[in-house]
Amino acid sequence: MHIPRTTYQLVATPRPSPASARPHRGYTGHAHFWERALSRRQIMRTAAFGSAVVVGSGLLAPGLAFAKKGSSAPKPIPETLFPGAPFHVLSPDSEEPSTIYDFNGFIGATEIQGTGTGDGTSGLLFDVDMRFMKGVYVGVDGLVHQGAFSFV
Amino acid sequence: MQVTNQHVRDFFNIPNAINNGASDPATVSYAINWFNVKGRRQVDNSDLHVSGLFLDTDASISWSGTDNATGFSFTTDAAGQTVVSAQIGHESNGSFFN
Numbered sequence: 001m002h003i004p005r006t007t008y009q010l011v012a013t014p015r016p017s018p019a020s021a022r023p024h025r026g027y028t029g030h031a032h033f034w035e036r037a038l039s040r041r042q043i044m045r046t047a048a049f050g051s052a053v054v055v056g057s058g059l060l061a062p063g064l065a066f067a068k069k070g071s072s073a074p075k076p077i078p079e080t081l082f083p084g085a086p087f088h089v090l091s092p093d094s095e096e097p098s099t100i101y102d103f104n105g106f107i108g109a110t111e112i113q114g115t116g117t118g119d120g121t122s123g124l125l126f127d128v129d130m131r132f133m134k135g136v137y138v139g140v141d142g143l144v145h146q147g148a149f150s151f152v
Numbered sequence: 153m154q155v156t157n158q159h160v161r162d163f164f165n166i167p168n169a170i171n172n173g174a175s176d177p178a179t180v181s182y183a184i185n186w187f188n189v190k191g192r193r194q195v196d197n198s199d200l201h202v203s204g205l206f207l208d209t210d211a212s213i214s215w216s217g218t219d220n221a222t223g224f225s226f227t228t229d230a231a232g233q234t235v236v237s238a239q240i241g242h243e244s245n246g247s248f249f250n
Contacts, residue, residue, distance in 0.1 A: 093237035
């Protein structure tokens, strides 16, 4: 199924609010980006939901693990880390860094290594794979939604 | 990307997380910056059904987290970070892939 641009352009116009209204400054990205800019509250709420779904059980298959019929949860990408693996994620430097499918929007992905301090002990190692996806997507319910998600 | 007081689950290690084992409630806050564009890539992959424009960059992270059950907390050092990979951009996949 291909979704024509006119369909998701009409659906994805958010209700304007002081928190999301902002003037165009510098690079504005996609021509309709600011129409879809989310308030900070919406991003936090949506990101928290999205991240909890990804990090929780059914790891990396969020839409299938938690979505009820009619849910606006996103669908995972069909690819897996390796054949037969239950992890619907590819490498953060791959050509598909998103973990959600039927998605159109902005994405950032990074893997960073370093050290930190835990309970007073320094030099502890960390290795993180962090990503965000923000844009429009087709949910489990088959409808086009707008949202922001983090992969933690 | 900045998130504050996000509620997650601490599974303690990767094998336990994969097996959806026991976990503690945890709270994390983090800020990630992508900067210093090092390259641009146009992607049009019909096998993965994804297209997009990506910028390869540097990145840094500031992370702190607390296991709410045990009180264990961890904070990253700002210095000495190694970026294995970092990219930011815009993509269309699945139904949105042209």
